[in-house]
Amino acid sequence: xxxxxxxxxxxxxxxxxxxxxxxxxxxxxAGVLIYLAIKKDYEPTLLLPIGFGCILxxxxxxxxxxxxxxxxxxxxxxxxxxxxxNAGIANELFPVLIFIAVGAMIDFSPLLKDPSMIFFGAxxxxxxxxxxxxxxxxxxxxxxxxxxxxxxxxxxxxxxxGIIGAADGPTTLFVANHFQxxxxxxxxxxxxxxxxxxxPVIQPxxxxxxxxxxxxxxxxxxxxxxxxxxxxILFPIIVTIVAGIIVPMSAPLVGSLMFGNLxxxxxxxxxxxxxxxxxxxxxxxxxxGITVGGTMVADKFLHPTTALILILGLFAFVFDxxxxxxxxxxxxxxxxxxxxxxxxAAGISAFPMSSRVIAKMALKDxxxxxxxMQSTSANVSGQLGSIVAGGMVITLVSMLLGG
Amino acid sequence: MKKLIAILLPLLLSATxxxxETIGAADGPTSIFVAExxxxxxxxxxxxxGLCGVFLVLILFFFTIKIMQKILK
Numbered sequence: 138x139x140x141x142x143x144x145x146x147x148x149x150x151x152x153x154x155x156x157x158x159x160x161x162x163x164x165x166x167a168g169v170l171i172y173l174a175i176k177k178d179y180e181p182t183l184l185l186p187i188g189f190g191c192i193l194x195x196x197x198x199x200x201x202x203x204x205x206x207x208x209x210x211x212x213x214x215x216x217x218x219x220x221x222x223n224a225g226i227a228n229e230l231f232p233v234l235i236f237i238a239v240g241a242m243i244d245f246s247p248l249l250k251d252p253s254m255i256f257f258g259a260x261x262x263x264x265x266x267x268x269x270x271x272x273x274x275x276x277x278x279x280x281x282x283x284x285x286x287x288x289x290x291x292x293x294x295x296x297x298x299g300i301i302g303a304a305d306g307p308t309t310l311f312v313a314n315h316f317q318x319x320x321x322x323x324x325x326x327x328x329x330x331x332x333x334x335x336x337p338v339i340q341p342x343x344x345x346x347x348x349x350x351x352x353x354x355x356x357x358x359x360x361x362x363x364x365x366x367x368x369x370i371l372f373p374i375i376v377t378i379v380a381g382i383i384v385p386m387s388a389p390l391v392g393s394l395m396f397g398n399l400x401x402x403x404x405x406x407x408x409x410x411x412x413x414x415x416x417x418x419x420x421x422x423x424x425x426g427i428t429v430g431g432t433m434v435a436d437k438f439l440h441p442t443t444a445l446i447l448i449l450g451l452f453a454f455v456f457d458x459x460x461x462x463x464x465x466x467x468x469x470x471x472x473x474x475x476x477x478x479x480x481x482a483a484g485i486s487a488f489p490m491s492s493r494v495i496a497k498m499a500l501k502d503x504x505x506x507x508x509x510m511q512s513t514s515a516n517v518s519g520q521l522g523s524i525v526a527g528g529m530v531i532t533l534v535s536m537l538l539g540g
Numbered sequence: 541m542k543k544l545i546a547i548l549l550p551l552l553l554s555a556t557x558x559x560x561e562t563i564g565a566a567d568g569p570t571s572i573f574v575a576e577x578x579x580x581x582x583x584x585x586x587x588x589x590g591l592c593g594v595f596l597v598l599i600l601f602f603f604t605i606k607i608m609q610k611i612l613k
Binding site for chain 2: 253262267270292367383518522525530
């Protein structure tokens with residue numbers, strides 16, 4: 138009789154143990170994510186499912202009928218979060234599907250009208266590599282993060298932390314998954330998505346610190362030319378081929394982004410384009426969010442690495458912004474027609490948030506200075522730049538592993 | 541056009557060399573050179589190679605757009 142009661146109420150018994158206390162901490166973290174999503178409107182489409190997935194992953198365990206091991210019902214061998222993880226993240230399917238949806242939402246015409254903005258999409262990836270280097274220095278000196286002398290693990294973890302600077306959730310997940318860092322996927326994705334939502338808070342102070350008011354008031358010409366349909370159709374095809382040849386590792390992401398964009402621009406697949414932009418994006422976002430939340434298990438999340446990932450993730454965004462702004466200032470040394478250096482900061486991938494923040498800042502300093510189209514060009518370039526950077530990191534780090 | 545080719549050619553050559561190196565590393569054991577590098581040196585290799593790679597690919601995109609614009613005009 139006592140045993141039956143103990144088994145019936147094993148969940149309650151579990152919650153009053155040390156493991157139970159850890160679960161309670163995770164519930165609080167989940168609550169914060171859900172609060173930020175609902176009350177503050179910070180990336181609600183992702184933070185809310187992540188928060189809820191976190192709750193599911195930290196509920197008391199039940200005996201798994203298949204393995205005989207104790208695990209939260211949603212996370213066991215046949216638990217739906219494990220099934221979703223294996224079906225969509227372990228094989229990189231969800232990030233690729235998200236990119237098809239994103240591609241269908243992006244209008245590349247501002248970039249095609251002013252292609253010189255593309256360089257900001259490269260410069261603003263500086264944060265990825267600066268954070269990667271910083272992580273390489275910090276990870277080995279903080280005790281307990283990785284086994285001593287395990288250089289491969291340090292490289293993999295540093296890559297996954299650095300790529301938070303891509304300001305691009307699917308790319309971040311793609312890289313973390315490529316290096317099989319399932320245990321770190323929770324904090325990495327939480328950092329990536331939270332900081333993307335915090336772009337309006339993170340970028341302005343960095344930009345103001347690096348520019349003068351006079352620089353922020355620089356006006357930029359914009360030609361209202363129409364972009365031909367042929368250009369819009371050829372662009373995704375050629376970009377896929379070029380990126381696929383030079384950085385083959387980026388082909389799944391660039392290819393899916395450009396496929397989505399081709400559906401949008403071809404003009405004969407309006408139904409598919411709308412499906413990709415709405416139903417596909419919404420469905421994959423729901424399952425991606427809750428699955429990522431399912432990786433936030435207390436034992437793995439409540440670890441010093443999480444704090445390091447969150448701090449370095451913030452650095453990555455700051456370095457990205459600084460890299461873009463400083464590159465624009467550097468270009469201005471040689472250009473006759475000066476560029477507003479704030480445009481450089483829009484070279485990060487957080488689309489369209491970053492371009493709006495920059496346009497707003499320009500209007501604040503000069504109410505008649507409209508640079509939204511230029512910042513949008515830099516912002517869509519950032520989307521391309523971040524994917525290519527992800528591919529480069531995977532390629533180069535894979536080369537160095539085992540050395 | 542000649543100017544464009546003069547700029548593009550070395551870029552493409554370096555990209556090809558990088559690709560060959562990558563394929564080489566994937567086919568066989570990692571070279572002794574790589575094995576001897578410290579963690580920080582490896583980090584610098586990734587940083588330099590990564591940043592150059594991103595710029596290279598986006599420069600190619602830039603020229604692709606420019607060429608498309610010229611042809612379609």
